[in-house]
Amino acid sequence: MRDWNRDVNRLADELIAAGKLHSPAWIKAFTQVPRHVFVPHFWLQDPDGWRQVDASTDEGWEAIYSNKGLFTALDDNKLGISSSSMPGLMTRMLEILDVQAGHRVLEVGTGTGYNAALLSAYLGDSNVYSVDIEFVEAAANRLASLGMQPTLDTRDGREGFAEAAPFDRIMATCAVSTIPAEWISQLAPGGMILADLKVNRGAGNLVLLHRTGPESAEGRFVPGWAEFMSMRTENTTAPTARSGRDDDKLHHTTTRITGQPWGHTVPWFMASFELPAGVQVGLRIREGYTWWTITTPDGSRAEVCETGTGNQRDVIQSGPCRLWEPIENAFAEWENAGSPDWPRFGLTVESGAHTVCLDDPTGTHSWKRAIS
Ligand SMILES: C[S@@+](CC[C@H](N)C(=O)[O-])C[C@H]1O[C@@H](n2cnc3c(N)ncnc32)[C@H](O)[C@@H]1O
Numbered sequence: 001m002r003d004w005n006r007d008v009n010r011l012a013d014e015l016i017a018a019g020k021l022h023s024p025a026w027i028k029a030f031t032q033v034p035r036h037v038f039v040p041h042f043w044l045q046d047p048d049g050w051r052q053v054d055a056s057t058d059e060g061w062e063a064i065y066s067n068k069g070l071f072t073a074l075d076d077n078k079l080g081i082s083s084s085s086m087p088g089l090m091t092r093m094l095e096i097l098d099v100q101a102g103h104r105v106l107e108v109g110t111g112t113g114y115n116a117a118l119l120s121a122y123l124g125d126s127n128v129y130s131v132d133i134e135f136v137e138a139a140a141n142r143l144a145s146l147g148m149q150p151t152l153d154t155r156d157g158r159e160g161f162a163e164a165a166p167f168d169r170i171m172a173t174c175a176v177s178t179i180p181a182e183w184i185s186q187l188a189p190g191g192m193i194l195a196d197l198k199v200n201r202g203a204g205n206l207v208l209l210h211r212t213g214p215e216s217a218e219g220r221f222v223p224g225w226a227e228f229m230s231m232r233t234e235n236t237t238a239p240t241a242r243s244g245r246d247d248d249k250l251h252h253t254t255t256r257i258t259g260q261p262w263g264h265t266v267p268w269f270m271a272s273f274e275l276p277a278g279v280q281v282g283l284r285i286r287e288g289y290t291w292w293t294i295t296t297p298d299g300s301r302a303e304v305c306e307t308g309t310g311n312q313r314d315v316i317q318s319g320p321c322r323l324w325e326p327i328e329n330a331f332a333e334w335e336n337a338g339s340p341d342w343p344r345f346g347l348t349v350e351s352g353a354h355t356v357c358l359d360d361p362t363g364t365h366s367w368k369r370a371i372s
Helices: 003-017 024-030 058-065 087-096 114-123 138-146 179-186 264-274 324-336
Strands: 041-046 049-054 070-072 081-085 105-108 127-130 152-154 167-174 187-200 201-214 218-221 251-256 280-286 288-295 300-307 313-317 346-351 353-358 366-370
Touching: 003 024, 003 087, 003 313, 024 087, 024 114, 041 058, 041 081, 049 058, 087 114, 087 201, 105 114, 114 127, 114 138, 127 138, 127 280, 187 218, 187 264, 201 264, 201 346, 251 324, 264 324, 300 324
Parallel strands: 105 127, 105 167, 127 152, 167 187
Antiparallel strands: 041 049, 041 070, 070 081, 187 201, 201 218, 218 346, 251 313, 280 288, 288 300, 300 313, 346 353, 353 366
């Protein structure tokens, strides 16, 4: 017989030691929730492909009671469409969101129901609301087996949950390319949103926003970096139309930027405010060299060689837009500003626009993006 109490307490100790869990009230809630109930099995990718791992096995149990994100559903193309996020990411987000006793909280992205259980253990289930585009029934059954009945609903989470509003807190466990106006309008005065804003592939981070009015919110990006799976209604993973490359029309240049451009998360985010929507990134091996590829649906393409001569790497561009220039400019601007990290960036959300600023909204570094 496995002892989940012992194992959840050990995991809590690990998260405390790692600085991902602090408050006694959250430690208490965390140690009340058996994660294996929410993850009866999960998917693991081996060199041979995906295999399902059961919670009852040693391998499954060890993974569930460790700080690992676990894929719990795959689509027909074997892409992950739901997961139980890393417990340490959940506790970090719940503490950042400053959830207080008596708050009404909406979670967007119910998934397994695990995070709804943490919230229910902390707040009481009558204060917890959670929506997902799928998977809600299974999550409700798992929660009910522990005597928890938060209000769950199947819907597109961009709509929020108007019937149950207002909320003191909204947290999203899937990434959005814009902060939906509905979430802001469904916040109570003093309310906050914590969400993973990704304006393009990998371009963004968790941002904590305070309601400043019925249609406006502002706040800052949080330290560290996190990435959730994208909202499925959003077109962020649509395949790129790959135009044939016309070798006579290639534009050759060089760069000092090393590694995957999107691996430098802050300047990649800055660049993404200037890049067209629908950016896809990938790699391609040509004549023994690795090239990082950046493409957009209009057939524009930039390829950067992983290896170079001295500190210069080759860049080849093709298609209607020069994708590399905004990236090079953003990296230079970021370096000139002293390579600032995420917390120095702020976000203002108003109807019709998202504006990102470095340090001060009235300062010289700000980027505005119209939203529909
Ligand atoms: C990382 S999982 C959430 C993990 C979950 N909080 C838990 O504790 O297990 C992301 C979830 O977002 C959901 N999702 C994707 N698009 C959505 C949408 N448009 N509206 C609501 N949920 C969505 C997925 O179905 C998936 O279950």
